[in-house]
Amino acid sequence: MNVEGDAKHPDSSLQFLTNKAVVTLQVKENFLHVRCLKKLNPFDPRPFSSFHCNIYLCDILSTATSESEWKVHSKVESLNTANIGSLLHSTASQCKLLLVHIAVKSKGSLWKLQTLKFRCKNTRQCSAWSTYLNENITTSLGRRSVSRPKSLLVFVNPYGGKHKAVDIHKHIVTPIFNKAGIRQLVVVTEYQNHAKEYLKTADLGKIDGIIAVGGDGMANEIINGVLIQVQEKNNISLDKPPADLSEACPSFVRPSIRIGVIPAGSTNCLSYVSQGFDDPETAALHIALGAEHNLDLSSIHDRNGAFQRFSFSMTSFGFYGNVLKLSERMRGLGPSRYDVAGIHSFLHQCSYNMKVWYLPSDTPVDIANDRTKCRYPCNTCCLDKLSDFEQTMSNGDVCSKPSPILSGPINTNFFNNAVHYEVNSNSEDGSQITLGAKITSQTECFESTKSCDNANGNNKWQVTEGKFLMINSALMSCACSRCPQGLSPSAHLADGNTDLILVRNCSRADFVRYMFSHVGKANRFRFPFVEVYRVKGFRCEMPIASSSVTCEQIDIKQTESECSRTSSCWNTDGELVPDPNIHVWVHKGLIKLFAKGIDQK
């Protein structure tokens, strides 16, 4: 025991005063152990052990000291304090306060910031404890390969959601980042695509991550801005040859910086799916603690091979495309614009002739009956990483390795009339399909192209056609507060696949039943007009736009020609892609997200 103590080895018998007890501190095996010596309230029936606590060092944001008064709560003072002994005898004198800022898991997947206060009369020892704890936190993070950000570029969208982003940033995010010692360069966006333009020339070498304080649209803008800059710097073309099934999956360079989202938009799907809530405090804490999760992206090209966007959640044609198009004109209504636009699009129900090609996943799953969910640590998202780490990780515990805040660790229904066949080497496209990915040397290409590389697989492109109310691609479950299970509840964040959901033309009543199945836990794939495939890529073609649209109407007069004039578009993460003819490829783990994933229940 070190009585006087020094910066390296502070005195472990040193007594600290909290609001409820006199305690000692000890650091052992990645934990700060707080042990109770005396209860301040002698009449408290709880045992001493209930005052003990063990704090995981990786959950501590930082520690600090400040000057304070040597005092206890007045209620405690009025009690019999003889039990506390000499510690309290010299009341009202000055002392040092040791502050320990920690991220605490509260209910569900919510996390809260909490500050523990320890009063100590030995000011030198108290400072020594603060230094010692900070050193041990750094060591502990190093052991677990956790890298916390020190410098972040933060985009705040004052326009998104309920227009609360500026307040959220000021009152929730900044205090957490300050406690974690994170420097921020804050840009309050002034117009649409401001962040994307800014990122074209931003020096990404000087920052550890980029944060969007906004919704999915803002996150999409930032992801696109970063990826476009990184591809340009590496001379990687974003465009590809015109849509052709023989074309290999394009390969893109994976940015080394992480991207985070503080939910302040309308839907906040990315936060919901990667954290379990759209809670700004939880999101800010995950960023500060250095949480990391891979995220699949899809690249979208038009019929001429021109690059359109990268997407991370839903890419949808038909109903959701119409809802977005309309809702963009009603921004003044705030988040309720989606309801109004949804009702309007429903009343103007249109179906679209489409031909859809898709390349099935290497690991086929009966999505319609799959009850598994992407939960931390997720075997499906981590499985492929085993090969990357197998030389260094003999126990295969890859998923838990980067745990920064670990406290404690197709078959389908076919539509009766569906035209459904396999594309072979003598297909109308006339080409043998070989999908060897082009691996770009000298770059951190990661596994992003693996998912499309079917050189070792027997997968062949499949094709189906017909009239569709909706064509949805769910790269993740796409859960949000309005649809807690999401479009495809068993979809994963980083498995290299997307779930292609084809909703064929059906009666209005059936469509309502299908849409309502998203509100609860009912199986949304049980309908005969709904098909779902886990795929690595897909392509859609609308034969002749003007004659491809059929509209129904209830009380709003609308002719077929009117409807075709307003033919649908793609809605990708809440952004519009106007050309109905697109080619979509999935890129496994193309970016790293500041997120942990949703905990197992």
Ligand SMILES: Nc1ncnc2c1ncn2[C@@H]1O[C@H](COP(=O)(O)OP(=O)(O)OP(=O)(O)O)[C@@H](O)[C@H]1O
């Ligand atoms: N100052 C601004 N004025 C107008 N538009 C802006 C401004 N700043 C950002 N934007 C645009 O606002 C759009 C929507 O932003 P955001 O995603 O944050 O909110 P949301 O659409 O309400 O939420 P969600 O996408 O989750 O439904 C983005 O495309 C972004 O480019």
